[in-house]
Structures are given as structure tokens and as C-alpha cells.
Amino acid sequence: xxxxxNAESAGHKFALMVVAILLFVLVMGLILFGLERIRxxxxxxxxxxxxxxxxxxxxxxxxxxxxxxxxxxxxxxxSDNYVGLDNYVTAFTEPQFQIVLRNTLLxxxxxxxxxxxxxLVYAVLIDRTRFESFAKTMxxxxxxxxxxxxxxxxxxxxxxxxxxxxxxxxxxxxxxIGILNQxxxxxxxxxxxxxxxxxxxxLFLIVxxxxxxxxxxxxxxxxxxxxxxxxxxxxxxLDGLHGIGMFRYITVPSIxxxxxxxxxxxxxxxxxxxxxVRTMTGGNFGTSVVAxxxxxxxxxxxxxxxxxxxxTILFVLVIPIVVYNVRQLRLSEEIR
Amino acid sequence: xxxxxxxxxxxxxxxxxxxxxALAACSGDNGGGGGGDETGSTDCAAYEQYGDLKxxxxxVYTSIVEPEAKQQTDSYKPFEECTGAKIAYEGSREFxxxxxxxxxxxxxxxIAYVPQPGFLKSLVADYPDSVVAAPxxxxxxxxxxxxxxxxxxxxxxxxxxxTPLGANVKSFVWYSPKAFADNGYTVPTxxxxxxTLTDKIATDHPEAxxxxxxIESGDATGWPATDWLxxxxxxxxxxxxxxxxxxxxxxFNDPKIVASLGTVGSILKNDKYVNGGIGDVKSIATQxxxxxxxxxxxxxxxxxxxxxxxxxxxxxxxxxxxDPSVDRGVYAFYLPSKGSDKPLxxxxxxxxxxxxxxxxxxxxxxxxxxxxxxxxxKVTGQGWISANxxxxxxxxxxxxxxxxxxxxxDESYTFRFDGSDQMPGAVGANAFWKQMTAWIGENQSxxxxxxxxxxxxxx
Numbered sequence: 001x002x003x004x005x006n007a008e009s010a011g012h013k014f015a016l017m018v019v020a021i022l023l024f025v026l027v028m029g030l031i032l033f034g035l036e037r038i039r040x041x042x043x044x045x046x047x048x049x050x051x052x053x054x055x056x057x058x059x060x061x062x063x064x065x066x067x068x069x070x071x072x073x074x075x076x077x078x079s080d081n082y083v084g085l086d087n088y089v090t091a092f093t094e095p096q097f098q099i100v101l102r103n104t105l106l107x108x109x110x111x112x113x114x115x116x117x118x119x120l121v122y123a124v125l126i127d128r129t130r131f132e133s134f135a136k137t138m139x140x141x142x143x144x145x146x147x148x149x150x151x152x153x154x155x156x157x158x159x160x161x162x163x164x165x166x167x168x169x170x171x172x173x174x175x176x177i178g179i180l181n182q183x184x185x186x187x188x189x190x191x192x193x194x195x196x197x198x199x200x201x202x203l204f205l206i207v208x209x210x211x212x213x214x215x216x217x218x219x220x221x222x223x224x225x226x227x228x229x230x231x232x233x234x235x236x237x238l239d240g241l242h243g244i245g246m247f248r249y250i251t252v253p254s255i256x257x258x259x260x261x262x263x264x265x266x267x268x269x270x271x272x273x274x275x276x277v278r279t280m281t282g283g284n285f286g287t288s289v290v291a292x293x294x295x296x297x298x299x300x301x302x303x304x305x306x307x308x309x310x311x312t313i314l315f316v317l318v319i320p321i322v323v324y325n326v327r328q329l330r331l332s333e334e335i336r
Numbered sequence: 337x338x339x340x341x342x343x344x345x346x347x348x349x350x351x352x353x354x355x356x357x358a359l360a361a362c363s364g365d366n367g368g369g370g371g372g373d374e375t376g377s378t379d380c381a382a383y384e385q386y387g388d389l390k391x392x393x394x395x396v397y398t399s400i401v402e403p404e405a406k407q408q409t410d411s412y413k414p415f416e417e418c419t420g421a422k423i424a425y426e427g428s429r430e431f432x433x434x435x436x437x438x439x440x441x442x443x444x445x446x447i448a449y450v451p452q453p454g455f456l457k458s459l460v461a462d463y464p465d466s467v468v469a470a471p472x473x474x475x476x477x478x479x480x481x482x483x484x485x486x487x488x489x490x491x492x493x494x495x496x497x498x499t500p501l502g503a504n505v506k507s508f509v510w511y512s513p514k515a516f517a518d519n520g521y522t523v524p525t526x527x528x529x530x531x532t533l534t535d536k537i538a539t540d541h542p543e544a545x546x547x548x549x550x551i552e553s554g555d556a557t558g559w560p561a562t563d564w565l566x567x568x569x570x571x572x573x574x575x576x577x578x579x580x581x582x583x584x585x586x587x588f589n590d591p592k593i594v595a596s597l598g599t600v601g602s603i604l605k606n607d608k609y610v611n612g613g614i615g616d617v618k619s620i621a622t623q624x625x626x627x628x629x630x631x632x633x634x635x636x637x638x639x640x641x642x643x644x645x646x647x648x649x650x651x652x653x654x655x656x657x658x659d660p661s662v663d664r665g666v667y668a669f670y671l672p673s674k675g676s677d678k679p680l681x682x683x684x685x686x687x688x689x690x691x692x693x694x695x696x697x698x699x700x701x702x703x704x705x706x707x708x709x710x711x712x713x714k715v716t717g718q719g720w721i722s723a724n725x726x727x728x729x730x731x732x733x734x735x736x737x738x739x740x741x742x743x744x745x746d747e748s749y750t751f752r753f754d755g756s757d758q759m760p761g762a763v764g765a766n767a768f769w770k771q772m773t774a775w776i777g778e779n780q781s782x783x784x785x786x787x788x789x790x791x792x793x794x795x
Binding site: 279 | 462634770
């Protein structure tokens with residue numbers, strides 16, 4: 001049983017993991033089963049039995065690291081000296097970090113709006129057409145690609161090579177790899193450094209996120225569109241609504257709860273964007289965002305205080321979106 | 337009622353499973369070991385000093401990943417066969433970020449290969465109880481087989497902690513011997529010759545550019561540009577000023593450094609000189625460093641400053657050879673100096689121990705011995721050298737590696753370790769890279785670039 005205490009190989013570790021999981025399931029199962037079987041327990045014991053483990057894990061896995069991060073953000077790089085709000089002042093006043101905040105704002109405004117808009121229009125346009133399932137698959141596909149994978153794909157799309165031709169023969173000396181620049185060359189335009197030239201480079205990164213998230217928006221909104229009762233649609237049609245009018249006065253109001261969920265979910269996902277920036281530009285050329293900068297400051301610059309401050313700012317930015325989301329959910333439940 | 341209860345129970349089980357999985361995912365994984373095949377052909381006489389280590393395992397954590405990882409594990413085989421010990425090798429691209437995390441969590445590896453003396457210094461300062469000083473056998477090896485400079489890079493506050501593992505030489509300029517022969521160019525031996533040659537190429541070949549460069553390297557983008565600046569500081573300001581600059585005894589934005597960055601800019605930010613076969617000046621910032629030399633065999637670029645390990649990045653149809661009759665052949669010359677001294681910029685990794693178990697100390701001693709250096713040379717095709725003076729040059733398999741070893745062991749060259757690797761992480765692995773990238777990619781001025789790095793230096 002030596003492997004049980006000192007697991008060395010991958011096999012032993014897997015076995016240990018399975019044992020640990022089984023043990024955990026067994027203990028939890030026993031507690032929950034016992035709570036239900038024994039009748040005369042006071043209510044608080046039952047409540048504690050059911051909620052206790054969850055609260056414990058939340059406290060250990062969420063609450064403690066959260067408070068610890070906020071605490072760290074008031075200290076210096078090595079967490080030795082208390083510096084008050086200095087880290088926050090740095091984050092909001094230094095031009096380098098102001099660019100980071102500006103970019104995060106751009107991301108969080110553009111990605112949810114554009115991808116929801118594209119997803120909604122797409123969902124309505126393909127609704128009940130012959131090629132609906134194929135069209136849905138096409139836009140849903142990017143969602144199944146990991147963010148890093150998508151970033152690498154798009155890095156190739158944006159790839160820049162200079163346009164050099166042999167002055168005598170007119171033969172192309174350097175071949176384009178990126179499809180976008182190849183198109184530009186075909187049109188007789190000079191190739192562009194899409195990931196380098198500010199401020200457009202941030203927009204080209206945002207396109208990647210929209211490409212991924214539009215599929216998610218389309219899926220949810222398409223289901224919502226299908227759930228609009230036929231009698232409402234028919235009544236509106238009898239009243240003379242068509243096309244844009246139908247979309248504006250019937251479709252959109254009917255799926256409002258779904259729209260809110262999609263917008264807020266994408267917004268929260270966008271605030272956490274890290275992979276695209278890291279893979280495509282490494283945060284250079286003024287493209288960094290808060291979620292990437294807090295990693296850079298914590299683990300590259302070894303400035304734990306500033307990193308924690310940026311993480312806290314990110315946390316504070318997410319709160320209003322989550323609150324709005326929860327309130328909307330509650331509202332729609334009340335209506336039902 | 338029963339159906340509801342059944343559902344609750346399964347929900348509880350599912351919830352428990354999820355949590356347990358999340359917990360299990362947090363535990364470490366040591367990856368594949370370095371099990372050796374029992375050939376038994378090795379002469380074990382030199383290994384008797386390490387004793388019988390049967391059944392012992394030594395864990396190694398490094399930034400060296402495939403394909404170089406295979407060469408590493410292969411080079412441990414004689415040790416494993418003769419002593420019976422097993423080396424559990426784990427390479428990670430996230431080494432620099434993960435090692436402090438592992439130390440903090442109380443889960444250190446037995447041995448780590450730290451590629452930066454600056455990082456070693458901060459490890460000793462931040463985790464004095466984790467890092468173990470080198471044992472006597474290792475100290476003896478270090479003093480016997482390495483020059484004082486190399487021993488000093490592994491020494492913190494007078495105590496030797498780490499010995500050099502591999503080494504590299506960065507002061508090289510790659511070129512095509514065939515293109516040089518066809519055009520009647522000769523390899524420059526002074527800085528002025530180099531600039532004259534650059535101008536001549538620029539006039540002779542309007543379809544190409546003399547220099548090509550690329551500094552894109554994922555989240556380490558910018559490091560090749562820092563090497564450029566270091567090489568020029570060594571040549572213009574001298575090794576003493578270089579040491580003061582690296583140790584922050586003079587400010588990062590000292591006028592001498594500003595002047596050197598200007599010299600680098602006279603090449604890298606000169607539209608007449610760069611960026612052959614790739615684009616304009618700014619294209620340096622987005623060109624992957626490991627493909628930046630590719631225009632040389634194509635005849636679109638003539639000079640590319642890169643380390644000896646760049647040879648692994650040439651395409652399959654390119655041959656590393658000094659012979660001008662070889663089609664698509666490339667070779668490298670020493671980046672000429674400006675004065676009479678001959679500075680040599682390079683780097684390497686350092687074997688750092690976090691345990692004083694006898695088998696760990698034995699392996700440390702092995703890695704600092706010529707036996708290991710020669711075993712490593714035998715299993716490595718190209719792109720590796722060591723500063724160990726017991727290394728048999730004949731075992732090195734590539735002409736560039738042999739040339740690098742010659743320069744490294746030649747007393748007339750002044751060796752200096754890569755400066756950014758000696759600076760604190762906030763500068764050497766962040767601000768210096770990022771600001772040099774902005775210097776090229778965003779056309780930031782020399783002064784602003786160095787001022788920003790100076791501001792990032794931790795107090």
C-alpha cells in the first residue's frame with residue numbers, strides 16, 4: 001500500500017484519485033441518506049447536513065481566495081508592506097493601464113452587442129427554412145473550438161508577409177500565408193499588419209470572440225424564437241405586421257428574457273478573456289486587457305499587489321452584470 | 337416520493353463527483369519518467385563514487401520540453417544504468433511561473449534547471465528554506481571544470497547553489513556562404529566592416545534587404561531584441577559598464593545605454609537595412625523569431641543575428657555548412673566587436689536542488705561532471721554545448737556547436753551572461769521584453785523605452 005501514501009506513477013495517481021472520489025461519494029451519500037432516513041432530527045441538523053458541505057467548499061474555494069486577493073491588493077509587490085490604495089491609483093492613472101481598461105471596455109461593449117445582434121438576426125433569418133439545421137451547424141461550429149485553437153486559426157488569417165515582386169519578371173517573391181492579406185494582394189492593395197496597427201488591432205482580436213460567441217447567441221435565441229406562441233404571431237400578422245415590424249414589435253419583446261441571459265453571459269465571458277490576447281499578441285501593441293494584465297503582473301512581473309488589484313477591479317466590473325442577470329431572471333420568474 | 341428521493345440522491349452523488357474531480361485535478365502530475373533500456377554497455381567505473389542508488393527516484397523539473405527533453409533523458413541513461421537510480425523528468429513551458437507556485441505549496445521538485453541567474457537569486461531570497469546549497473562534491477566539480485565567471489552565476493551571497501548545465505552563445509550572425517562567395521563579400525571582422533558590408537548589400541540588392549530579424553515569441557515576445565541591445569552595450573560601453581547596468585549600479589536609462597540603443601536602432605529601425613523578405617521595420621515585432629532567418633537561403637536577406645541554437649530552426653532543405661559550394665547552406669560568424677576586446681554574449685541553465693537526499697546530491701554531482709557533458713553531446717544532434725572544460729569537442733556533432741565551444745573556451749573572448757536573465761523578473765522577463773517590442777512595433781523613442789524599463793525596476 002505504499003503507493004497509497006506516496007503515489008509516484010500516473011497509474012497509481014489515477015487509482016488514488018478513483019479511491020478518493022469513491023470515498024467522497026460514499027461519505028457524502030451516507031450523510032445525505034442518513035439525514036433523510038432519520039425522522040426525528042431537528043430542522044437545523046437537516047439544513048446543516050445538506051447545506052454544510054456546499055457552504056464549506058464555497059468558503060474554502062471561493063470566499064477565502066476572494067478575500068485573500070482583495071487583502072493582497074492593498075500590499076506591495078511582495079505582500080510585505082501595506083500600501084493602501086496605491087495599486088488602484090497605479091491601475092487607473094498610468095497610461096499603460098488606462099489602455100488596458102479602455103480595451104476591456106471595448107471588448108465588453110462590442111462583443112455581447114455584436115454577437116447577440118448577429119446571432120439574433122441569423123436565428124430569425126434561418127428560422128423554418130429548408131437548410132436550417134445546416135446553417136445552424138455552420139455558425140455553431142466555432143463554439144466547439146477552444147479559444148486558443150481559434151486564436152491560432154485567426155492568427156493565420158491575419159498573418160502578414162510583405163508583398164515583394166521581382167522587378168524584372170513580375171514574379172511574386174514572397175507568398176502570402178494569411179487569407180486576408182492574400183485577398184488584399186489580389187485586389188491590388190498592400191498587405192496590412194492587422195495585429196500591429198493601433199487601434200484597429202484590438203478590433204481584429206474582438207472579431208475572434210464574436211466569431212465564437214455568435215453561435216452561442218444564435219442557439220439560445222433560435223430556441224426562444226421557436227417558443228413564441230403561434231397565436232401571437234398570427235394575431236400580429238392579421239393586424240398587418242410584417243418583416244421589420246414583426247421583428248421589432250413581436251419577436252424581440254417576446255424573447256427579451258433570453259436576450260438578457262445571452263447578453264450578460266457573453267459579457268461575463270468577455271470580461272474574462274485571456275486566451276485570445278495571450279495567443280495572438282501577447283498583450284503587446286496596446287491590446288492587453290485586465291484579465292491578461294493581472295496574470296502578467298502577478299506571475300511575470302511578480303507584482304502580487306498590482307496583480308491582485310487588477311483582479312479585484314475585474315471582480316467589481318463583473319458584479320453589476322451578475323446582479324442585473326439575477327434580477328432579470330427573478331423578474332421573468334415572477335411573470336410566470 | 338420515491339422518485340424524488342432517488343433523484344435527490346443521484347444529484348448528491350453527482351455533486352460530490354464534480355467536487356472530487358475538481359479536487360483531484362489540483363494534484364500534481366509528474367509526467368513520464370526517464371526509464372532506460374538495459375544495454376549494459378556503459379563503463380561504470382566513473383560512477384562508483386555515487387554508490388548504489390537502486391530504488392531511488394530523483395524528480396527533475398525544467399523548462400526544456402520535447403524534442404530536447406528526449407536528449408536530456410537519454411543523457412541520464414549511463415547514470416541510471418550504473419547506479420540503479422531513476423530520474424523522473426518533467427518539462428513545462430510554464431516553468432518560470434509554476435516553480436514558485438510549487439515551492440509555495442510545499443511541493444518542490446528534487447532538482448530544477450533554472451535558466452536565469454536572476455531567477456535563481458530571487459528563489460534564494462524568497463524561499464531560503466527550500467533551496468539547498470551545493471554539496472562539496474559539486475563545489476569541487478564546479479571549481480575544476482568551469483571558469484570563475486560561470487561559477488559566479490550559480491553563486492548567491494558567496495554560497496554556491498547551482499552549477500551550469502547547458503550553455504549557448506548568442507553573439508553570432510548567420511549568413512549564406514554561397515551568397516557571400518557569389519557576390520564577393522567577405523566575413524567582416526570589425527564593426528565598421530560590418531556596416532560597410534551592410535551598405536554594400538543594400539546598394540547591390542535593391543530587391544532584398546541586408547538584415548532580417550524577428551522578435552515574436554508568444555508571451556515572451558521581445559527577448560531577441562534585448563539580446564541585440566546587450567550585444568551592442570558590451571561592444572560600445574564595455575563589459576564593466578555592462579555589469580553595472582545589469583546589476584542596476586547605473587540606471588537602466590544611463591546615457592551610455594541610450595547611445596547603444598541608438599546603434600541598435602541604426603540597424604533594426606533603418607528601412608534601408610531591414611526587414612529582408614519579411615516587410616518593413618515594424619514587421620520585426622510580429623515576425624516569429626524562429627522563422628526570421630528563413631529569407632537568407634531564399635536570397636532576400638543576407639544577415640541574421642541569432643544564437644548557436646538557432647540552427648535547429650532552419651528548414652529541412654537547409655544545410656549548416658561553411659562550404660560556399662553548398663546550395664541553401666548557412667553558417668554563422670562572430671558578431672564583430674568595436675574595439676580590441678572581444679565580448680561574447682551567452683546563456684545557460686543552472687542545476688538547482690531543493691533536497692539534500694544522497695541520491696539528489698549524487699545526481700547533482702553527475703550533472704556537473706564531464707561524464708554527463710560527454711554523454712549529452714553523444715545523444716544530441718545539434719544545438720547544444722556546455723561550458724564544462726572536460727567536454728570532448730570531437731563529440732559535438734555540428735560545426736556551429738564546435739565553433740561555439742571554441743569561442744566559449746577561448747581566453748581571448750570575454751564572456752558575459754545574457755543580461756535580461758540576470759535582472760529581476762519584473763524587468764528581465766517583462767518590462768525589458770515589452771518595451772523593446774513597443775520600441776520596434778510602436779516606434780517608441782529610445783529614451784522613452786529605457787525610461788519605462790527604469791521605472792519598472794523593483795525598488
